[in-house]
Amino acid sequence: MAVWAVTRTYPNYDSYYHLVWGREILDGTLPSLTAYAAPTQHPLYIAVAAVLGLVFGESGDRALVLVCFLAHAALVLGTYRLGAAVFGRWSGALAALFVAASASFLLYAARGYVDPPFLALVVWAGVLAAEDRRGAPVLLVLAGLLRPEAWVLTGLWWLWRRRPRELPIVFIAPALWCLTDWIVTGNPIHSVQSTSALAEDLGRVRGLQHVPGSFVTFIGSTVRPPVALLAPVGAYLAWRFIGWRRVLVPGALLVGGIVTFVGTGVLGLSILPRYLTVPAIAMCLFAGYALLGFTEAEGRVRALWVRASAGAAVAGAIGLVILAPSLTNVREEMRFIRATHDSLVALFAQPEVQAGMRCGTLTFPTYRLVPDAKWHQQDARIGARSAQRRDRGVEVFALGQKALRRYGFADGTNPTVNLPNPAFERAASGGFLVAYVRCP
Known part of the structure; x- marks a missing residue:
C-alpha cells in the first residue's frame, strides 16, 4: 500500500487494453479483441478490470496497479510459506527475500502486469498442496484464466493425485478461455493464433532455437545470477537430504514452468522473460535451501554446510551490488511512466x-x-x-x-x-x- 501511494505508476500496454475491454463489456458490447496490435486476452483479468472500472471509474487504472502490488505482497508471503513447508522457515524466509528483491517482479507489479496475481495464485496453490490442505485446484483454475502456464501445473497436480473423478478440473480453464475467444471472435483458438501472428508482425524473437539462450539470459535477469547458480545446488541437496517426494511442489513449479517456456518456442510465440516467472520462483526456493538448509541438518553435515553457505553468502553480497543498478532502473522507469501519463492527460x-x-x-x-x-x-x-x-x-x-x-x-x-x-x-x-x- 505504501509503495503504491508514494510511487504513482500506471498499467502497461496489455493491462490498459484489459481495462478498455472491461469497460466495453460494462457498456454492453463485446471486447475488441481483434483490434490492431491487440495483446492476448486473459479472461479473469478482463473481469477484474471490469469490476475496477465499475467501482473506480477512470481511476480504475490506479486501482489495477494497487491490486498488483497487493498480489506481489501475497506472492512474497506465499513464497515464505511454501519454502517453510518444504525446506524450513529460514530457507523459506530467504527465498521470500530473493523474490522481494527482484527488480523484475517489482516492476511487473508497478506496471499492472497480469503476472503478480497469477504468480500469487500459483504459489498459494503450492502452499495448500505442500501442507496437504484443500483448495489447490481452485486456485490453479483461477490462475489458468490469467496465464496458460497454469494449465500444465493443473495437469501435474492431477497426475500427482491420480483421481479420475477430478480429471475435468484440468480442462476448466482452457475450456473457459476458448469459450471466451469463441463468443467474442468466433474462433476458439483466437488467442494462440493472434499472439503468434502479432509476434511475427512485430519481428519478436520466436522459435525453438532461441529457447536455450533466452532461458539463461531471462532467468539471470529475473532472479540475478547468484540465485540462479545456487538453485541447482539446492535442488541436489534437497534430493540428497530430504528426498524427492518432499520437494514435489517446487519441483513441479520448476518443471512445469520450463515445459511451458519450451512450448512457446514450439508454438512460435514471442519468447519473453515473463514466461519464466514460475521457474524463477522455484529457483528462489531451491536457492534459499542451498544457503540456509543447514538449519534443518545435524552433525558433520551441518558444520560443512555452514562453511559452504558462508562462502556462498559472499558471492550473494556481490549479487546485491549488481542488483542496485536494476532497482535504479526500476525507479527511472516509474518516473518515465508517470511523465507519460501526465503528458497524455495534459494534451487531452x-x-x-x-x-x-x-x-x-x-x-x-x-x-x-x-x-x-x-x-x-x-x-x-x-x-x-x-x-x-x-x-x-x-x-x-x-x-x-x-x-x-x-x-x-x-x-x-x-x-x-x-x-x-x-x-x-x-x-x-x-x-x-x-x-x-x-x-x-
Whole structure:
C-alpha cells in the first residue's frame, strides 16, 4: 500500500487494453479483441478490470496497479510459506527475500502486469498442496484464466493425485478461455493464433532455437545470477537430504514452468522473460535451501554446510551490488511512466486537441499509446499511423530521445510515421507529447 501511494505508476500496454475491454463489456458490447496490435486476452483479468472500472471509474487504472502490488505482497508471503513447508522457515524466509528483491517482479507489479496475481495464485496453490490442505485446484483454475502456464501445473497436480473423478478440473480453464475467444471472435483458438501472428508482425524473437539462450539470459535477469547458480545446488541437496517426494511442489513449479517456456518456442510465440516467472520462483526456493538448509541438518553435515553457505553468502553480497543498478532502473522507469501519463492527460486537456478529435481521428505514431488514450478518452476515435494515416483529426508525436524511442518506433513500423503531415498544423503540447491538428 505504501509503495503504491508514494510511487504513482500506471498499467502497461496489455493491462490498459484489459481495462478498455472491461469497460466495453460494462457498456454492453463485446471486447475488441481483434483490434490492431491487440495483446492476448486473459479472461479473469478482463473481469477484474471490469469490476475496477465499475467501482473506480477512470481511476480504475490506479486501482489495477494497487491490486498488483497487493498480489506481489501475497506472492512474497506465499513464497515464505511454501519454502517453510518444504525446506524450513529460514530457507523459506530467504527465498521470500530473493523474490522481494527482484527488480523484475517489482516492476511487473508497478506496471499492472497480469503476472503478480497469477504468480500469487500459483504459489498459494503450492502452499495448500505442500501442507496437504484443500483448495489447490481452485486456485490453479483461477490462475489458468490469467496465464496458460497454469494449465500444465493443473495437469501435474492431477497426475500427482491420480483421481479420475477430478480429471475435468484440468480442462476448466482452457475450456473457459476458448469459450471466451469463441463468443467474442468466433474462433476458439483466437488467442494462440493472434499472439503468434502479432509476434511475427512485430519481428519478436520466436522459435525453438532461441529457447536455450533466452532461458539463461531471462532467468539471470529475473532472479540475478547468484540465485540462479545456487538453485541447482539446492535442488541436489534437497534430493540428497530430504528426498524427492518432499520437494514435489517446487519441483513441479520448476518443471512445469520450463515445459511451458519450451512450448512457446514450439508454438512460435514471442519468447519473453515473463514466461519464466514460475521457474524463477522455484529457483528462489531451491536457492534459499542451498544457503540456509543447514538449519534443518545435524552433525558433520551441518558444520560443512555452514562453511559452504558462508562462502556462498559472499558471492550473494556481490549479487546485491549488481542488483542496485536494476532497482535504479526500476525507479527511472516509474518516473518515465508517470511523465507519460501526465503528458497524455495534459494534451487531452487542450481545447485544440478536443476540437480536433471531434472532427477526425486521434492517431499516435505506433500502437504503444493507443490503449492508454482509449481509457482516458472513451468516445474518441483513436488509432495508430503505423496501421493507417488519416487526412484529418489529430496527429500526436513524441519529443525527446527516450519518448521517441519508446513511442515513435516499433518493430515492423515505418519510421515516417514520426513525420508530421504538411496539411496538419501544430496546435498544442503536453509534457513530451505534441499535437498537430487538421479540422477542415
